[in-house]
Amino acid sequence: xxxxxxxxxxxxxxxxxxxxxxxxxxxxxxxxxxxxxxxxxxxxxxxxxxxxxxxxxxxxxxxxxxxxxxxxxxxxxxxxxxxxxxxxxxxxxxxxxxxxxxxxxxxxxxxxxxxxxxxxxxxxxxxxxxxxxxxxxxxxxxxxxxxxxxxxxxxxxxxxxxxxxxxxxxxxxxxxxxxxxxxxxxxxxxxxxxxxxxxxxxxxxxxxxxxxxxxxxxxxxxxxxxxxxxxxxxxxxxxxxxxxxxxxxxxxxxxxxxxxxxxxxxxxxxxxxxxxxxxxxxxxxxxxxxxxxxxxxxxxxxxxxxxxxxxxxxxxxxxxxxxxxxxxxxxxxx
Amino acid sequence: xxxxxxxxxxxxxxxxxxxxxxxxxxxxxxxxxxxxxxxxxxxxxxxxxxxxxxxxxxxxxxxxxxxxxxxxxxxxxxxxxxxxxxxxxxxxxxxxxxxxxxxxxxxxxxxxxxxxxxxxxxxxxxxxxxxxxxxxxxxxxxxxxxxxxxxxxxxxxxxxxxxxxxxxxxxxxxxxxxxxxxxxxxxxxxxxxxxxxxxxxxxxxxxxxxxxxxxxxxxxxxxxxxxxxxxxxxxxxxxxxxxxxxxxxxxxxxxxxxxxxxxxxxxxxxxxxxxxxxxxxxxxxxxxxxxxxxxxxxxxxxxxxxxxxxxxxxxxxxxxxxxxxxxxxxxxxx
DNA sequence: TAGAAGTATGGGAACGTTCCCTTGAGATAG
DNA sequence: CTATCTCAAGGGAACGTTCCCATACTTCTA
Numbered sequence: 252x253x254x255x256x257x258x259x260x261x262x263x264x265x266x267x268x269x270x271x272x273x274x275x276x277x278x279x280x281x282x283x284x285x286x287x288x289x290x291x292x293x294x295x296x297x298x299x300x301x302x303x304x305x306x307x308x309x310x311x312x313x314x315x316x317x318x319x320x321x322x323x324x325x326x327x328x329x330x331x332x333x334x335x336x337x338x339x340x341x342x343x344x345x346x347x348x349x350x351x352x353x354x355x356x357x358x359x360x361x362x363x364x365x366x367x368x369x370x371x372x373x374x375x376x377x378x379x380x381x382x383x384x385x386x387x388x389x390x391x392x393x394x395x396x397x398x399x400x401x402x403x404x405x406x407x408x409x410x411x412x413x414x415x416x417x418x419x420x421x422x423x424x425x426x427x428x429x430x431x432x433x434x435x436x437x438x439x440x441x442x443x444x445x446x447x448x449x450x451x452x453x454x455x456x457x458x459x460x461x462x463x464x465x466x467x468x469x470x471x472x473x474x475x476x477x478x479x480x481x482x483x484x485x486x487x488x489x490x491x492x493x494x495x496x497x498x499x500x501x502x503x504x505x506x507x508x509x510x511x512x513x514x515x516x517x518x519x520x521x522x523x524x525x526x527x528x529x530x531x532x533x534x535x536x537x538x539x540x541x542x543x544x545x546x547x548x549x550x551x552x553x554x555x556x557x558x559x560x561x562x563x564x565x566x567x568x569x570x571x572x573x574x575x576x577x578x579x580x581x582x583x584x585x
Numbered sequence: 586x587x588x589x590x591x592x593x594x595x596x597x598x599x600x601x602x603x604x605x606x607x608x609x610x611x612x613x614x615x616x617x618x619x620x621x622x623x624x625x626x627x628x629x630x631x632x633x634x635x636x637x638x639x640x641x642x643x644x645x646x647x648x649x650x651x652x653x654x655x656x657x658x659x660x661x662x663x664x665x666x667x668x669x670x671x672x673x674x675x676x677x678x679x680x681x682x683x684x685x686x687x688x689x690x691x692x693x694x695x696x697x698x699x700x701x702x703x704x705x706x707x708x709x710x711x712x713x714x715x716x717x718x719x720x721x722x723x724x725x726x727x728x729x730x731x732x733x734x735x736x737x738x739x740x741x742x743x744x745x746x747x748x749x750x751x752x753x754x755x756x757x758x759x760x761x762x763x764x765x766x767x768x769x770x771x772x773x774x775x776x777x778x779x780x781x782x783x784x785x786x787x788x789x790x791x792x793x794x795x796x797x798x799x800x801x802x803x804x805x806x807x808x809x810x811x812x813x814x815x816x817x818x819x820x821x822x823x824x825x826x827x828x829x830x831x832x833x834x835x836x837x838x839x840x841x842x843x844x845x846x847x848x849x850x851x852x853x854x855x856x857x858x859x860x861x862x863x864x865x866x867x868x869x870x871x872x873x874x875x876x877x878x879x880x881x882x883x884x885x886x887x888x889x890x891x892x893x894x895x896x897x898x899x900x901x902x903x904x905x906x907x908x909x910x911x912x913x914x915x916x917x918x919x
Numbered sequence: 920t921a922g923a924a925g926t927a928t929g930g931g932a933a934c935g936t937t938c939c940c941t942t943g944a945g946a947t948a949g
Numbered sequence: 950c951t952a953t954c955t956c957a958a959g960g961g962a963a964c965g966t967t968c969c970c971a972t973a974c975t976t977c978t979a
Contacts, residue, residue: 253692255935266959271937279957300692303935305636306964322665324658331656334682343690346680348668356677358587358634359693497861524858527831540656589965600929605967613927637965640934
């Protein structure tokens, strides 16, 4: 274990109070003694005992990051962002798997919580365990008015893609959505699709929407099959997730349709594999790393009781590759 | 904050010692009082204050997981495994980004450390901060004799692939390795390649080895170009990583070679995208989830001062898809 | 029936830190 | 020269828990 404040005191021949003052920055200590103490602390690699600090209610610079699935690659990127800002602001991170575990760990003295895509059930609580809390959510909604939150802006992303498809001349745009109970984000994307249709001036046609059951390639395949076998099939399919888009590719291949010449396909997520699909998939990328950094910045301000600042929003980006055909140009060229 | 032992004491009218005894399991307390105390604790959702425990040197059930890159998908899976076992054995996890941060957080009272693919520089230290430590390493080596470690067994995985290629009739097998300073694991894979060559009875030919500079698709492309443009090119290329294999695909395509008919390509990692490559990539999968569980089990035993048990090793697995051509069968059929 | 043995409970100290109050010494002013 | 002020430094309490020892009471044994 590390050396304690009391040991430094006896080593330097001053009292623990004086050591504390010297260590905790410019209080009332003479310059000589400060030097002496700081020197001794440095030499013995003194590190304050966080646990003791907690007990007396002092600051800990500990922040909990809540995520129910550590295996999620998006979380991994998010965490990397959080971790970066945390390091810059001398905070320490504590990853927590569930609300139950968070409760068990609160005595460690965390000063705040960052929550990654929590269950919809928790959206209503503005903070966890009475601690300042920043939540990453899939899409803003009135429910979240109370607390601090940062949004993946799925609806915006969906609109981005829809507008792009429209610009490329597509008018019949299919959509594969995912019916996952309790996950508001996905319905939000569906909403994004519908809103975009409206703003573009296209009519909503339920025939153009397939409902996938699982987050699997197979579900995308089935959805695409349903959409493409109609008498008047769409010219483009916007799949809710890249993994579903991969399934669409397989369906297209099986039906003898070329991507993108015969059918345009695009996804959402920009997974690592998406650029390796043939043709490389046009998709939407969410900058989770930046979202993580921003979330931590927001939390730090909140902990410091600073008023929230309105910064430029962090928006999903359109990643244009080769899976969407420019119908407009093709028609012009004809 | 949660209710304290002292508050329960005054609530139930007994002393804090008695409350502590009742709470800490069957010590010397009368059944009546135990009931009374447990009831009160339950009702008020008592949670022991870990920080106070640390201070008096009692158990904390806290374990640190050390990883320098939280964005690593392999780590994400590993962490999921660790987390599962931790939950089952009522341990709590604390993810730590660097050795420096670990040092800062030791006062939280962690009882052990699990380290994910740390720098080679740390391999020599059997434990961090004097705590029981289990390390995930890429490959066993004499260096690690002192401490507890669990191995990804890269060398075994490389051997697995080489034997498979040999069985499929390949005799000129190229290899793309990665020159990363300080990363022993990669040299280990290279060693695995050479060992496998020897055990199979093939001669080592430096002409068949390309050294990639970065962990990038581009590097794989360059490596494959070098190997395939020789006058006597290999019939198969074993790339050090799936991402390099993806680059090999591009090189093959550019040279007008069909995969796998003209050139077999295989990788290592079994990344999510590997099954989406055309043709789907034959590769090696490391069960990081299981490795994480095992690592935590080992650590728990070590913390409990139990002797280590020798269990079945967790081995990488060959994932056969369609990127390796069976030359032997083709020749027979001819 | 006295003393020993055993059992239930209470009380104090300790862990390392921070906060608050006190002490003492030197400087300044009247 | 004394009273007041300033400033450096020391000392004690508190946080919540655990551990150890003390105390009171019961039960057993000779």
